Amino acid sequence: MKGKKILVVGSGIAGLATSLRLIRRGYEVEILEKNSMAGGRMNLIEENGFKFDTGPTFFSMSYEFDELAADIQKELPFELKELNPLYTVWYDEPGKRYTIYKDLDKLASEFAKVEPGFREKMEAYLETTARLYYDTESLIIKNNFDSLMDYASTLIRVPMVHFPKLFRTFWKEVSRYFKSEDVREILSLVSFFLGGTPFDTPSVFTMLSFTEFVHDGYYNVSGGMYKIVEGFVQMLESNGVKVHYNTEIVDIETNGAELQSLVDQNNRKWTSDIYVINSDAAFFRGKVLKREKYSEENLDRKRWTMAPFTIYLGINQKLPELKMHNYFLRGNFREYSDKIYTSQASLEQAYYYVNVVSRFNRQAAPEGKESIFILCPVPDLRFKSDWSDRGEIADAIITDLSRRTGYDINDKIISKTILSPIEWRDKFNLHRGSGLGLGHSMRQMGYLRPSNRDEKFENLFYTGSSTLPGTGIPMAIISSKLVTERIEKKYGSILTDLH
Numbered sequence: 001m002k003g004k005k006i007l008v009v010g011s012g013i014a015g016l017a018t019s020l021r022l023i024r025r026g027y028e029v030e031i032l033e034k035n036s037m038a039g040g041r042m043n044l045i046e047e048n049g050f051k052f053d054t055g056p057t058f059f060s061m062s063y064e065f066d067e068l069a070a071d072i073q074k075e076l077p078f079e080l081k082e083l084n085p086l087y088t089v090w091y092d093e094p095g096k097r098y099t100i101y102k103d104l105d106k107l108a109s110e111f112a113k114v115e116p117g118f119r120e121k122m123e124a125y126l127e128t129t130a131r132l133y134y135d136t137e138s139l140i141i142k143n144n145f146d147s148l149m150d151y152a153s154t155l156i157r158v159p160m161v162h163f164p165k166l167f168r169t170f171w172k173e174v175s176r177y178f179k180s181e182d183v184r185e186i187l188s189l190v191s192f193f194l195g196g197t198p199f200d201t202p203s204v205f206t207m208l209s210f211t212e213f214v215h216d217g218y219y220n221v222s223g224g225m226y227k228i229v230e231g232f233v234q235m236l237e238s239n240g241v242k243v244h245y246n247t248e249i250v251d252i253e254t255n256g257a258e259l260q261s262l263v264d265q266n267n268r269k270w271t272s273d274i275y276v277i278n279s280d281a282a283f284f285r286g287k288v289l290k291r292e293k294y295s296e297e298n299l300d301r302k303r304w305t306m307a308p309f310t311i312y313l314g315i316n317q318k319l320p321e322l323k324m325h326n327y328f329l330r331g332n333f334r335e336y337s338d339k340i341y342t343s344q345a346s347l348e349q350a351y352y353y354v355n356v357v358s359r360f361n362r363q364a365a366p367e368g369k370e371s372i373f374i375l376c377p378v379p380d381l382r383f384k385s386d387w388s389d390r391g392e393i394a395d396a397i398i399t400d401l402s403r404r405t406g407y408d409i410n411d412k413i414i415s416k417t418i419l420s421p422i423e424w425r426d427k428f429n430l431h432r433g434s435g436l437g438l439g440h441s442m443r444q445m446g447y448l449r450p451s452n453r454d455e456k457f458e459n460l461f462y463t464g465s466s467t468l469p470g471t472g473i474p475m476a477i478i479s480s481k482l483v484t485e486r487i488e489k490k491y492g493s494i495l496t497d498l499h
């Protein structure tokens with residue numbers, strides 16, 4: 001493999017992590033990025049002295065970053081900070097609020113009134129989710145599959161005790177342990193992090209309750225999430241990796257068996273021995289490789305995760321009543337969940353998440369001010385294509401937030417940026433504006449997800465959300481490990497110390 005060159009298309013977290021692993025293995029790497037900044041969805045908005053992380057605001061499974069650090073034999077260039085408490089859930093009834101702790105005694109006291117015996121029930125629930133996690137992590141999540149046969153024979157090795165979970169939803173599984181609707185709803189929120197709802201997410205994902213409450217909790221990074229991107233880019237650049245910004249790959253050239261070059265929007269050709277695509281693995285196959293299986297119509301038939309509607313506000317006062325991570329729910333959880341991804345009606349009484357960015361990262365707002373991020377999951381562009389009402393939708397959410405927190409936020413806004421699914425689609429090439437990529441139904445997992453090895457071109461590979469294993473930051477790091485294993489197996493490696 002000596003001297004082999006790899007072009008990585010996209011500088012999202014998966015593209016950056018893959019590049020780090022590849023230079024450690026002696027490859028020469030260059031990155032081509034559509035936008036003028038690295039990071040993809042994990043980006044940064046700066047406006048009028050306020051700073052906002054564009055997408056992710058916290059993550060679980062921080063040990064995946066430790067695994068990456070061990071793999072490249074370098075310390076992480078950022079500092080992880082564990083969240084305590086995890087988050088706060090606000091219901092619409094006055095004063096009805098729950099603080100969600102990892103500590104089971106504290107959590108049990110939050111639910112003492114609504115769920116008698118909560119602690120024992122939670123222990124039983126977490127024991128099952130722990131078993132599920134340990135029995136599937138290395139078999140299913142951290143595994144490449146070469147064929148359907150390989151996948152099927154791996155699935156059979158999962159202990160039979162977990163099989164009923166394949167046929168239950170997240171909600172059904174949680175309901176087997178808890179009677180209180182509030183407890184069921186709150187424990188199910190993690191399925192929204194996967195971009196689905198508890199009513200359509202398979203119960204195998206209850207293993208996330210284990211990662212949430214026991215195994216690791218949630219983490220942020222000192223100075224904000226974008227520190228991860230800055231740190232990785234700096235590490236790559238100091239090891240000779242060049243990132244070419246404002247370079248969008250729109251076409252390819254091939255000799256049949258192999259990809260010969262990539263073509264950018266200015267018709268410039270980029271040639272390499274090996275190619276790794278961090279652009280969405282399903283979208284790229286359709287849009288750039290023009291594969292019929294991934295045509296727009298065929299992609300529309302797949303299950304996609306939520307589209308984000310995001311608001312970034314600079315506020316001319318402090319908001320001490322708001323906690324760092326807040327979920328604002330109402331009393332119609334089931335009805336709302338059923339409509340949320342397909343109906344515009346759901347926006348009239350939106351559920352949303354609010355992160356007070358400057359509570360944790362003080363440099364994110366000028367003295368005495370606050371920067372806040374609001375995320376509302378909305379229908380993707382298949383179900384709502386016109387977002388000319390984005391201003392009204394944002395105003396309705398901000399008015400609701402003011403009413404529920406007691407601050408007149410509308411009067412105090414000095415900076416406002418809104419991203420609808422249209423902007424998310426256009427900026428990062430996300431199919432129909434879906435924020436987390438392909439959904440996680442049983443038919444879109446493991447071997448059934450778009451592979452990280454191209455079906456046709458031997459020297460083409462994929463990393464990121466819509467390929468193996470799935471979406472979210474820890475999965476992107478695992479994805480970088482899986483694709484690197486593929487490349488190393490085929491082309492070899494010469495371990496090289498990084499500066």
Ligand SMILES: Cc1cc2nc3c(=O)[nH]c(=O)nc-3n(C[C@H](O)[C@H](O)[C@H](O)COP(=O)(O)OP(=O)(O)OC[C@H]3O[C@@H](n4cnc5c(N)ncnc54)[C@H](O)[C@@H]3O)c2cc1C
Nearest residue numbers: 010012013014034040041056057249279435464465472473
């Ligand atoms: C609003 C929102 C909130 C989220 N919150 C969380 C959270 O709290 N915790 C969590 O773990 N996850 C969260 N996620 C999910 C997380 O952001 C993603 O799973 C992760 O960042 C995806 O990384 P990636 O590398 O796979 O893709 P991306 O970040 O999308 O990177 C792909 C890169 O490829 C570039 N690109 C695309 N097409 C081309 C092309 N043709 N040519 C050149 N470059 C191209 C893009 O510009 C982009 O930089 C959130 C996502 C969103 C949208």
